[in-house]
Amino acid sequence: MKAKFLASAGIVAATAVALTGCSGGNGSGGGGGSEAASCTNTIVNAEAPQVTVWAWYPAFNEVVDQFNNANDDVQICWTNAGQGNDEYTKFSTSIESGSGAPDVIQLESEVLPSFTIRDALVDLTEYGADDVKDNYAEGAWEDASSGDSVYAIPVDGGPMGMLYRQDLFDAAGIEVPATWEEFEVAAQKLKDSGNGAVIADFPTNGRAFNQALFAQAGSVPFDYDSANPQEIGIEVNDEGAKKVLEYWNGLVKDGLVATDDAFTADYNTKLVDGSYAVYLAAAWGPGYLQGLSDADPDAIWRAAPLPQWDAADPVQVNWGGSTFAVTEQASDKELSARVAMEIFGSDEQMNLGIDKGALFPSYAPVLESEEFANKEYEFFGGQQINKDVFLDAAAGYEGATFSPFQNYAYDQLTVQIYAMVQGEKDAGQALDDLQASLEQYATEQGFTLK
Amino acid sequence: MATTTAPSSAHRAEAPSQVKHRPDRSYRRRQRWGWFFVAPFAVIFLTFLILPLVFAFRMSLFTSTLATGTRFVGADNYLKAFTDPIFLEGLGTVARFALIMIPAQMIVALLAALVLDNLATWASKFSRLMIFIPYAVPVVIGALMWGFLYSPRFGPASSIFGLFGLAAPEFLAQDNIFGSLVNIVTWQWAGYYMIIIYAALRGIDPGIYEAAVLDGASDRQIAWRIKIPMISSSMVMVVIFALIGTLQFFTEPQVLRGVAQGAIPTSYTPNMYAFSLAFSYSQFNYASAISFALGIVVFVFSFLFLFLTRKQSGLK
Numbered sequence: 001m002k003a004k005f006l007a008s009a010g011i012v013a014a015t016a017v018a019l020t021g022c023s024g025g026n027g028s029g030g031g032g033g034s035e036a037a038s039c040t041n042t043i044v045n046a047e048a049p050q051v052t053v054w055a056w057y058p059a060f061n062e063v064v065d066q067f068n069n070a071n072d073d074v075q076i077c078w079t080n081a082g083q084g085n086d087e088y089t090k091f092s093t094s095i096e097s098g099s100g101a102p103d104v105i106q107l108e109s110e111v112l113p114s115f116t117i118r119d120a121l122v123d124l125t126e127y128g129a130d131d132v133k134d135n136y137a138e139g140a141w142e143d144a145s146s147g148d149s150v151y152a153i154p155v156d157g158g159p160m161g162m163l164y165r166q167d168l169f170d171a172a173g174i175e176v177p178a179t180w181e182e183f184e185v186a187a188q189k190l191k192d193s194g195n196g197a198v199i200a201d202f203p204t205n206g207r208a209f210n211q212a213l214f215a216q217a218g219s220v221p222f223d224y225d226s227a228n229p230q231e232i233g234i235e236v237n238d239e240g241a242k243k244v245l246e247y248w249n250g251l252v253k254d255g256l257v258a259t260d261d262a263f264t265a266d267y268n269t270k271l272v273d274g275s276y277a278v279y280l281a282a283a284w285g286p287g288y289l290q291g292l293s294d295a296d297p298d299a300i301w302r303a304a305p306l307p308q309w310d311a312a313d314p315v316q317v318n319w320g321g322s323t324f325a326v327t328e329q330a331s332d333k334e335l336s337a338r339v340a341m342e343i344f345g346s347d348e349q350m351n352l353g354i355d356k357g358a359l360f361p362s363y364a365p366v367l368e369s370e371e372f373a374n375k376e377y378e379f380f381g382g383q384q385i386n387k388d389v390f391l392d393a394a395a396g397y398e399g400a401t402f403s404p405f406q407n408y409a410y411d412q413l414t415v416q417i418y419a420m421v422q423g424e425k426d427a428g429q430a431l432d433d434l435q436a437s438l439e440q441y442a443t444e445q446g447f448t449l450k
Numbered sequence: 451m452a453t454t455t456a457p458s459s460a461h462r463a464e465a466p467s468q469v470k471h472r473p474d475r476s477y478r479r480r481q482r483w484g485w486f487f488v489a490p491f492a493v494i495f496l497t498f499l500i501l502p503l504v505f506a507f508r509m510s511l512f513t514s515t516l517a518t519g520t521r522f523v524g525a526d527n528y529l530k531a532f533t534d535p536i537f538l539e540g541l542g543t544v545a546r547f548a549l550i551m552i553p554a555q556m557i558v559a560l561l562a563a564l565v566l567d568n569l570a571t572w573a574s575k576f577s578r579l580m581i582f583i584p585y586a587v588p589v590v591i592g593a594l595m596w597g598f599l600y601s602p603r604f605g606p607a608s609s610i611f612g613l614f615g616l617a618a619p620e621f622l623a624q625d626n627i628f629g630s631l632v633n634i635v636t637w638q639w640a641g642y643y644m645i646i647i648y649a650a651l652r653g654i655d656p657g658i659y660e661a662a663v664l665d666g667a668s669d670r671q672i673a674w675r676i677k678i679p680m681i682s683s684s685m686v687m688v689v690i691f692a693l694i695g696t697l698q699f700f701t702e703p704q705v706l707r708g709v710a711q712g713a714i715p716t717s718y719t720p721n722m723y724a725f726s727l728a729f730s731y732s733q734f735n736y737a738s739a740i741s742f743a744l745g746i747v748v749f750v751f752s753f754l755f756l757f758l759t760r761k762q763s764g765l766k
Contacts, residue, residue, distance in 0.1 A: 204711070
């Protein structure tokens with residue numbers, strides 16, 4: 001009996017040693033040549049060092065091919081590791097395990113602090129990020145930096161505007177609303193016209209969308225600097241946020257807006273079949289809209305600026321937008337930083353992203369070009385939506401600060417807004433409860449509240 | 451079960467005494483070959499089950515927060531888990547599921563098995579297959595499919611209810627999500643349990659039925675007084691399966707959350723809570739503790755149930 005026990009214990013020990021041996025060996029490796037086999041794209045110059053990249057941009061394969069053809073001293077090995085949270089989950093797990101992360105990774109700017117606090121991203125100022133600073137829109141650069149450090153290179157932005165159904169507006173005799181007050185009047189008018197549509201959807205799982213609407217009324221939910229990572233200021237229940245949420249709760253109660261979950265099959269259909277007359281969208285919204293099926297063939301879409309709280313003092317906000325960051329696991333950080341800066345860091349590369357991927361660039365030479373401003377969009381009946389709406393919105397955006405536990409904050413926001421929509425509490429209470437839950441979470445996580 | 455294991459354990463009891471009396475070389479060599487054949491399984495078993503468990507248990511004894519580093523805390527995470535209102539609420543949710551879902555599955559499975567056992571036509575074979583088929587659908591696919599069936603836009607409910615001039619219920623709303631989930635699970639698992647019960651029914655000696663018929667027992671009496679008592683050990687096994695599955699409820703609510711994020715929060719069940727803690731909020735240590743805490747709860751309840759039903763299951 002004892003011998004058997006010892007034998008099995010021996011096997012356990014041997015396997016344990018073997019396993020830890022493996023993980024130790026891989027940990028220092030990171031990306032590089034060993035993972036070349038898993039590239040989605042074909043490597044043009046097999047001799048050149050490779051940099052692994054995770055990204056989910058539409059038509060990104062063409063961007064990668066163009067890059068690889070143009071560079072013989074470095075090659076991108078691209079993998080689509082999922083969109084948004086799917087990718088972050090994988091990244092997060094590989095940070096925890098110490099291996100498996102790519103060299104360069106696409107991250108939305110709102111999640112950057114969540115990864116910098118885990119020491120997962122490289123400060124790019126050491127690798128010349130400051131030299132390209134002027135090439136990027138100010139707000140986007142601000143979103144990618146924290147204090148003096150720069151943790152990512154901006155790629156695309158999400159300045160917000162209002163996409164609306166001209167045909168439904170005309171049928172109900174509605175003028176395009178310029179303020180939220182007019183928006184409510186329009187909503188009532190649309191409801192009274194009795195065609196069954198509501199003016200818009202206010203999804204309880206809107207996450208960044210809801211937060212952007214709050215920001216428009218001056219809400220600054222977080223005060224955080226990665227140079228001082230153990231301190232955080234939380235104020236999600238300020239006057240601005242309460243004003244906005246009360247406004248929407250009023251519309252919900254009056255049956256003027258829907259409260260369907262966003263990004264479900266139902267929601268996608270309703271966006272284009274005339275159930276909603278307005279899609280409050282970011283600059284990537286038109287691309288999203290065009291990709292949806294079951295569209296109403298008679299739909300006439302137009303774009304207008306986002307309604308304002310004070311028409312005399314317009315505030316521009318941003319929803320989404322992504323960047324390229326270099327991970328701490330990257331084997332050659334300098335080369336990886338170069339790739340992060342150059343993937344979309346030239347007119348040819350960026351234009352490909354715009355034409356094929358419907359990106360709204362943060363790259364200034366393209367963003368500020370005549371060509372981009374004058375681009376006519378067939379989907380909008382030839383309207384120059386960049387000039388009319390999104391360029392102003394992008395220019396007016398000053399950046400935002402996100403928390404190092406943004407995913408948790410958004411999940412809690414969903415819980416509270418859902419409770420409000422269910423009639424369990426009013427807007428003020430919902431935000432106060434959100435504040436309490438986030439303060440508790442931050443304290444539990446070892447932060448000092450500012 | 452008990453009768454088959456008894457003789458083999460008797461054999462094993464003999465073996466060591468043999469060794470003691472005469473240390474036979476061929477016996478020892480045989481034993482070495484035994485280890486050789488067990489090794490492939492043992493290595494995989496250790497690598498993919500035991501080691502991760504040990505690793506996870508070790509993780510659960512540490513704490514690591516976003517702002518501070520990792521440190522050893524012993525059983526603190528477990529104390530926190532069993533006083534964590536979110537975890538306890540999740541346990542409450544799965545307890546409610548257990549109370550509703552397990553009887554629902556049992557009734558459907560038992561009725562179907564009893565009916566099929568009495569029929570001997572091609573229709574019974576066909577029905578058996580049809581009832582079993584949902585189990586052959588992968589759980590994730592099944593849940594996705596029901597997500598569409600429940601959808602007010604794509605699902606058939608609005609047109610069916612529309613025929614009678616009624617508004618379809620919102621299956622994915624907060625008040626209805628519980629029933630919607632019970633329905634999915636019952637649809638998927640009742641057929642599987644039916645097969646187990648049916649197999650047990652087929653194992654009963656038909657002579658007993660003949661005797662019962664001679665004594666004037668009706669079909670219903672045979673079912674109630676003979677069949678069900680005789681398959682009670684299978685029933686206990688089925689309930690144990692269902693109980694463990696329900697306490698670890700994860701896949702269906704996780705998939706349905708994709709279309710009902712408000713009604714199904716991230717911490718809806720303890721398993722979902724552990725998942726989101728680890729992979730959404732990167733609290734791997736506390737997530738390990740929650741997983742082990744859930745494991746303890748599952749063990750306690752399974753043990754309790756087996757203890758209470760020791761007579762029926764023949765474990766005594």
